[in-house]
């Protein structure tokens with residue numbers, strides 16, 4: 001199947017599942033406001049694959065893969081932190097909680113009232129769930145920064161720096 005920027009805006013859950021439709025599309029990070037807020041690579045692609053099917057002849061399900069590279073601010077040093085995300089998910093859309101008891105435990109259960117779901121909301125939610133709560137470099141990035149400062153500091157007389165700060169403070173008053 002050829003990829004196009006052409007997933008429908010709304011997912012007709014039961015309808016798509018009954019027809020066992022598979023959809024692929026490519027978005028940009030900037031298409032998702034909540035992701036765009038925290039990512040600095042807004043022009044980069046988000047690749048989405050969705051496959052719909054009916055479980056137990058009545059429950060619409062979707063297996064999906066979302067792939068993207070996202071650049072976040074490291075919560076320790078605030079520098080760029082690039083993460084490659086490959087989000088695999090299996091969703092089941094049920095009318096009542098009772099219906100979910102018949103499903104395998106690997107499904108994420110969504111209790112829905114509407115027959116349709118906004119494609120952007122689904123993709124955005126799945127990406128947000130997969131982003132680490134506190135993204136950080138996997139090495140001691142602060143330590144490296146401190147070491148750099150120490151090396152740079154050696155070339156200057158530490159008292160000279162102190163003097164500059166004092167002058168700056170005095171000027172403000």
Ligand SMILES: [Zn+2]
Nearest residue numbers: 074077137141
């Ligand atoms: Zn860092």
